[in-house]
Amino acid sequence: MKKTITIALFFAASALMLSCGKTDQAQNGGNNSQQGGGGEAAAITATIKADAAFVDGSASISAELSAAAEATTTLTVTVAEDSQLPAANIEISDIMIAKGKKSGTAIIAATPDGLATAGDYIAKLVIAGPKGVTVSGSPVSIKFTVDAGQIQPARFDKVLSITPELSKNFLFTGKSDHDFGKQGGAFQIKFKANKWKDNGMPDRLCTFEAQSEHPAVLVRFSNDGCQPGQLRFNIDDWGVNDKLVVDGNPYVFSANEWHVLTVNIEVTSETACKIVLYDNAKELKSYDVNLNGKGTLKFQRFELGMSWDDGSSWPQKQLFDGVVDYARAWTRTLSASEIAAGLCDVAGTSEGLLSYWIFGDIDENGLVSNKAGNADFDANFAAMSDMDGNTIKGSVDNKANAIAALSSEAENVCKFPAAE
Numbered sequence: 001m002k003k004t005i006t007i008a009l010f011f012a013a014s015a016l017m018l019s020c021g022k023t024d025q026a027q028n029g030g031n032n033s034q035q036g037g038g039g040e041a042a043a044i045t046a047t048i049k050a051d052a053a054f055v056d057g058s059a060s061i062s063a064e065l066s067a068a069a070e071a072t073t074t075l076t077v078t079v080a081e082d083s084q085l086p087a088a089n090i091e092i093s094d095i096m097i098a099k100g101k102k103s104g105t106a107i108i109a110a111t112p113d114g115l116a117t118a119g120d121y122i123a124k125l126v127i128a129g130p131k132g133v134t135v136s137g138s139p140v141s142i143k144f145t146v147d148a149g150q151i152q153p154a155r156f157d158k159v160l161s162i163t164p165e166l167s168k169n170f171l172f173t174g175k176s177d178h179d180f181g182k183q184g185g186a187f188q189i190k191f192k193a194n195k196w197k198d199n200g201m202p203d204r205l206c207t208f209e210a211q212s213e214h215p216a217v218l219v220r221f222s223n224d225g226c227q228p229g230q231l232r233f234n235i236d237d238w239g240v241n242d243k244l245v246v247d248g249n250p251y252v253f254s255a256n257e258w259h260v261l262t263v264n265i266e267v268t269s270e271t272a273c274k275i276v277l278y279d280n281a282k283e284l285k286s287y288d289v290n291l292n293g294k295g296t297l298k299f300q301r302f303e304l305g306m307s308w309d310d311g312s313s314w315p316q317k318q319l320f321d322g323v324v325d326y327a328r329a330w331t332r333t334l335s336a337s338e339i340a341a342g343l344c345d346v347a348g349t350s351e352g353l354l355s356y357w358i359f360g361d362i363d364e365n366g367l368v369s370n371k372a373g374n375a376d377f378d379a380n381f382a383a384m385s386d387m388d389g390n391t392i393k394g395s396v397d398n399k400a401n402a403i404a405a406l407s408s409e410a411e412n413v414c415k416f417p418a419a420e
Helices: 336-341 399-404
Strands: 005-012 044-048 059-067 073-079 090-092 095-097 103-110 119-128 140-146 158-161 170-179 185-193 203-209 216-221 231-235 240-243 259-269 272-279 282-290 298-304 322-330 353-358 384-388 391-396 406-408
Touching: 185 203, 185 216, 203 322, 216 259, 231 272, 240 282, 259 336, 298 322, 399 406
Parallel strands: 005 059
Antiparallel strands: 005 103, 044 059, 073 095, 073 119, 090 103, 095 103, 119 140, 158 322, 158 406, 170 298, 170 384, 185 259, 185 322, 203 216, 203 298, 216 231, 231 240, 259 272, 272 282, 322 353, 384 391
16 A cells, blocks of 8 residues: 655745835835835745654654745745655645745655665755745755655566567667676566476576677576576676575475576675575575686676577577566675565665666557666667577567567565575
C-alpha cells in the first residue's frame, strides 16, 4: 500500500513590509507603509525554522515569508537537481499569498516509493517569485526521515520470457565502452528459471561485456559437468571459469523461484581485483584475480541468451527457459547491505547506477528506458544488433516479439527463497 508523507508549510505573512510600492504620497516625498498597487517588486526572504518531525508518516513545519513588495504575489516551488529526495517523489503546490490576506499555505507531498533504504533524505526546494522578484534564502531544505516500515517492496506487473527470437541478438550495444578503471563495479540480473536442462547443454542467461567481448562476464548454468541449475561462472580473459561450489557442494539455483545474481567486482590494487558472487542477499564465493596485462573492466554490450548466430542450431540449444525482471550495471562496488536492500528495486538516482532496465516496462515502440536516466544506456528491442557470428551486421526490429513475450506475474516478484 502506498504511503504518503505530507508536509504542510505555513508561511506567516504578517511580517510583510509593503513599503516598496510608491503611492502618490510617496512620490510627493512622503512615506506610506500601505501598498497602493502596481509598485516595484523587491526581495522576498523565505526561511524554515526547523526540520520536519514525522509522526505516523506525516508532519508539519512552519516557515516565514517577509518582503517589501506587493501584498499579492505568487511563489512557485521546484525541486533542486541536487536533492537527495528525487523530484519524482515530491508533489508541490504553488504558494499563494492573496492581496489583503495575512497568510499563505504550501503543501509538499512526498512519497518514499522507490527509495531503497531507510534514513534521512534532504529535499532542496527552490522558491521563485514573479518576474522582477528575487528570493533570498532559496533553496530551503527539508529533511524527510523515512523509516524501514515506509519502504515498500516494488511490484512489477510484467516480466519478460527469453524466447528464441530475443536471444539471437544483442539487446543493448552502447556508443562506446564504459571503462570502470580503478573504481570496480557490479552487475545484477533478476531471473526465474522454469526448468533447467539435464542433458549437459548450457542454460545461457546473459552476458555483460566490452565491445571486443574482452572481458565478458558470462552467466550460464548446467553445462560442462555442472548439475542442472549449477552456475558455470566465466570471465575467460581474467582466468575465471568455475563450476560454482559452496561449502563443498555444487550450488544449484532453484527453479521456479526468483533469484538476483550479483557479480561484485572490487579493484584491490593496481593489478588485482576481488570478485564476489551473491544469490539474493547470500554471499556465495569470492575469487582473487590477477589483472596484470589482462585489461580493466569495460561495459558496452548486453545480451540475453546466445546472440552468436551462425545459422546452426547451436545457439538455440543453449536457450534459457525462464523469465527476467531486470538487469543493472554499477560503476562501483556494492556493500552486502546495499545488495540486500536493493533486491526489489533501487532509486534511479542511486550513486554509481549506470544502467537499470526493467524489462516489463517496454513501451509501444519497443524501448526499455534506462531508469538511471542516461539515455545512452536505453535498451531498444526495436533496434537489436543483428549478429552474423561475432560480427554486428545491422539491426533487427524485435519489438513485436518482445511485447508478445511479456507475461503477467501473479505473485510478487519480490519474493525470494529463504536464506539457508
